Amino acid sequence: MNTEEQELAELDLEAQRPDLDRNLELEVFDAVRGRSDHPVTPVRLQAEDSFHFRCHPGVSCWNVCCHGADITLTPYDILRLSRHLGLRPAEFLERHTVPAIFDKTELPVAKLKMGGADGKGPCPFMADSGCTVYDDRPATCRYYPLGLVSMKMKDADAKEDFHFLVKEPHCQGHREAKGQTVAEYRFEQGVEPYERVNRGWVDILMKMASWNTLGGPGGKAPTPQTKKMFFMATTDVDAFRRFVFETRFLELYEIDAEAVEFLKTDDEALLQLGFDWMKTVLFNEPTLALKEHVLQDAIARARGTLAGDR
Ligand code: SF4
Ligand code: SF4
Numbered sequence: 001m002n003t004e005e006q007e008l009a010e011l012d013l014e015a016q017r018p019d020l021d022r023n024l025e026l027e028v029f030d031a032v033r034g035r036s037d038h039p040v041t042p043v044r045l046q047a048e049d050s051f052h053f054r055c056h057p058g059v060s061c062w063n064v065c066c067h068g069a070d071i072t073l074t075p076y077d078i079l080r081l082s083r084h085l086g087l088r089p090a091e092f093l094e095r096h097t098v099p100a101i102f103d104k105t106e107l108p109v110a111k112l113k114m115g116g117a118d119g120k121g122p123c124p125f126m127a128d129s130g131c132t133v134y135d136d137r138p139a140t141c142r143y144y145p146l147g148l149v150s151m152k153m154k155d156a157d158a159k160e161d162f163h164f165l166v167k168e169p170h171c172q173g174h175r176e177a178k179g180q181t182v183a184e185y186r187f188e189q190g191v192e193p194y195e196r197v198n199r200g201w202v203d204i205l206m207k208m209a210s211w212n213t214l215g216g217p218g219g220k221a222p223t224p225q226t227k228k229m230f231f232m233a234t235t236d237v238d239a240f241r242r243f244v245f246e247t248r249f250l251e252l253y254e255i256d257a258e259a260v261e262f263l264k265t266d267d268e269a270l271l272q273l274g275f276d277w278m279k280t281v282l283f284n285e286p287t288l289a290l291k292e293h294v295l296q297d298a299i300a301r302a303r304g305t306l307a308g309d310r
Contacts, residue, residue: 043165045146047183051165053145054176057130061172066131068120071112071140073097075234075271076197078110080136089236096124099231104209106222108231112138139198142189145171146182150206159206197268200275201234207283217282226281233274237267240274253277254289 045051056062073081082092097110098119115121125133131141146163163182167174186192211217222230233240243249244263255263255273262269276287290298 043167045163045165045182047186048181050179050181051174051185052176052179053173053185054178055173056176059172059176061170063122063126063128063130064170065144065168066123066126068114068116068118069112069123069140071123071138072100072102073110073112073235074139074194074198075201075274076194076268077138078235079197079237079267079271081133081138084133084136088238090238093235102205104212105205106212106227107205107208108227110231110235139191139194142191142194145173146185150202159203197271200272200279204230204275204278204282211283217284222282229281230278233278234271237270237274241270244270244273252290252294254291 043051078089078092078097081096082089085092087095093110096113098113100109100111101107102109112123113119114123123131125131125137131137143163145166145168147166149162149164151160151162180188208217208222232243241263250260259269263273273288279285279287
């Protein structure tokens with residue numbers, strides 16, 4: 001049985017469990033970069049709320065927060081930084097990241113590797129003058145000092161995001177006179193494309209966090225193979241493209257010919273396919289349609305298993 005067939009065999013064909021629809025909050029970006037031992041005070045903010053903050057080379061803490069920073073890289077961060085550095089994602093991951101597990105989810109992610117044996121040294125992209133990858137800096141660095149929480153209320157159809165402000169003691173930017181609303185800061189920092197491209201990834205993390213207390217999708221923990229596939233599809237577009245075009249993937253799923261052509265060269269489109277695929281594999285969501293004969297085979301196999309269990 002090859003990889004995709006294993007994944008398909010693990011799909012839970014039963015209806016989704018009704019007891020999962022409860023309130024959930026997931027901190028996507030925690031806004032704490034300094035690893036300070038001092039307590040920080042998060043303040044919840046809406047788009048129209050304002051706060052005082054400005055970061056510039058004249059502050060006494062210039063570059064302090066770019067040491068020992070705890071930065072989970074989103075799929076789009078990896079694409080943008082790889083392009084900026086003229087690297088393919090696999091090489092970028094090898095040189096500049098360390099593997100980690102995203103809090104509450106059991107799913108693997110990549111964190112930016114800080115300098116120093118203890119990981120508390122400078123970010124590899126930090127220079128005296130500031131961030132050398134500024135135009136393509138990670139989402140976490142764009143939000144700072146804001147954090148982002150994604151929240152789904154019980155019985156609500158849609159998720160809601162809100163920000164919170166974290167005042168770390170070393171950050172002098174909060175003493176600056178410049179004021180702005182959260183919406184203005186978000187625009188200035190260019191977070192919109194990051195949120196748009198990463199939305200499917202955040203959805204998966206949220207859902208996995210909510211299911212985690214039950215042991216994973218359908219009550220089963222994701223297999224090591226599923227976690228490996230998640231990491232590949234969300235961090236390395238080249239590896240995922242090879243997987244799509246050099247295995248039976250396109251024989252299993254309905255993807256129209258025009259989209260297939262697009263996927264050959266468009267990295268962002270491939271990321272979206274990866275998110276859709278993982279939603280199908282992890283949660284049995286109908287984000288990718290199986291071809292009719294594959295679906296019929298899967299149903300027949302499931303029925304055979306159920307009959308054998310009686
Ligand atoms: S990517 Fe840039 S802003 Fe972010 S920690 Fe590194 S140097 Fe600082
Ligand atoms: S003001 Fe805050 S964000 Fe700017 S360099 Fe200082 S610690 Fe970092």
